[in-house]
Amino acid sequence: MHSAITRIYAIGALSALSASLTLGAQAAPLQCVAPAKPGGGMALTCKLIQKGLQIPAVAEPQENPLKISYLPGGIGAVAWNSIVTQRRAEADTLVAFSGGSLMNLAQGKYGDADVSNVRWVAAIGVDYGMIAVRNDSPYKTLRDLLDALKKNPSKITIGAAGTVGSQDWLKISMLAKQSRIDPKDLRFVALEGGGEAFTALRAGHVQVVSGDASEATLHTLDGEIRILAILSERRLPGALAAVPTAHEQGLAVSWPIIRGVYVGPEVSDAAYKRWVGRFDAMMATPEFDRLRAATGLSPFAMSGEKLTVYIKKTVEDYRKQSDQLGLIR
Known part of the structure; x- marks a missing residue:
């Protein structure tokens, strides 16, 4: 009798363990x-x-x-x-x-x-690269920004995901070079991704963000952010359809x-x-x-x-x- 009960408990325990493992696998x-x-x-x-x-x-x-x-x-x-x-x-x-x-x-x-x-x-x-500023920025167009950078590049801080050589660094550097600005003179702030870059822009810690169009879509709904240019060969459809490309503003830079x-x-x-x-x-x-x-x-x-x-x-x-x-x- 005792051995029979032991076997029943053992079978029950194995069944419970099996069920637990199955649930654990399903719950992964x-x-x-x-x-x-x-x-x-x-x-x-x-x-x-x-x-x-x-x-x-x-x-x-x-x-x-x-x-x-x-x-x-x-x-x-x-x-x-x-x-x-x-x-x-x-x-x-x-x-x-x-x-x-x-x-x-x-x-x-x-x-x-x-x-x-x-x-x-x-x-x-x-996605495509883009350049953005706060809506109260004096820079209304990409040309306005580049003209200001040409006059005094160290005065304007640019938020970018990553350090020198990152894609965000390269985007604005390519625009600068086409405007006869040495990228080495630009003042970059390295940040951890687009979310942090836009947070820094809103807070006024940086004046410009070099980032991506999809990120900008997330952050322009409240009207606090102005996108100066999309780095694509033609305008994007949807929410950013009104934003001009860099090409339209005389700068042949695309960044897919x-x-x-x-x-x-x-x-x-x-x-x-x-x-x-x-x-x-x-x-x-x-x-x-x-x-x-x-x-x-x-x-x-x-x-x-x-x-x-x-x-x-x-x-x-x-x-x-x-x-x-x-x-x-």
């Missing part, structure tokens, strides 16, 4: 890591994916909502290092990246890192920025292919087109092996460009 949260502070383009990428995965044609039954977490530091370096060294096989952890991440890779700002250290899942849209996500290097082939398939399905829906447009991103869809080849070439191109500018460490 889907996560999108934004490697910057809230309010910038990385957070926007994760929020767009969060909404996209809820599209009926893409959503999976009983799937937990995508959680967004923030891991700022080194303009993406801290998040990269975390995934590559400690979280290599987390199949349900996506990490946002941008063209700025690829620039940092090219310039060696992620340490001894290589494109092949992670698995590139999907690029979900393209892809946005997407990657996963750790030891994520299984099956899990990786599953993500690629889900993103392909998501980006093929008209619902996602509308969501992407509402965030200020333009159409761009690439995934899996094709994206990996594209990123390898882009990083190599950035490396050559940076080497010519003396920016490689």
Whole structure:
């Protein structure tokens, strides 16, 4: 009798453990890591994916909502290092990246890192650079700003995500060079992402922000921010349709920025292919087109092996460009 009861308790305990493990596996949260502070383009990428995965044609039954977490530091370096060294096989952890991440890779700002250290899942849209000031700024146009910088470049502080050589530094530097201003004379303040840059602009700690159009879309709704120029070949549709391009103002500078996500290097082939398939399905829906447009991103869809080849070439191109500018460490 005693042994029979013992067996019953043992079976019950095993059943409870099995149920607990099953629930634990089901409860493992889907996560999108934004490697910057809230309010910038990385957070926007994760929020767009969060909404996209809820599209009926893409959503999976009983799937937990995508959680967004923030891991700022080194303009993406801290998040990269975390995934590559400690979280290599987390199949349900996506990490946002941008063209700025690829620039940092090219310039060696992620340490001894290589494109092949992670698995590139999907690029979900393209952003464009922009230059913004506060609405009470004396600079009404891009030309006004550049004329002021030409007269006294050290008087105007420019907020940019990252240090010398970052994509935000390069955007305004290219505009300066076309206006015969030495970029070395410009006064930059290095900040941790677009969210922090716009916070500094609102507070008056910087007078100008060199950032991205999607970030500007988030911060212009209250009328406190004025965008002087979009760095695209033609005007963007939607909320920023009234903003002129740099080209329209006589400066031939365009700066497209892809946005997407990657996963750790030891994520299984099956899990990786599953993500690629889900993103392909998501980006093929008209619902996602509308969501992407509402965030200020333009159409761009690439995934899996094709994206990996594209990123390898882009990083190599950035490396050559940076080497010519003396920016490689």
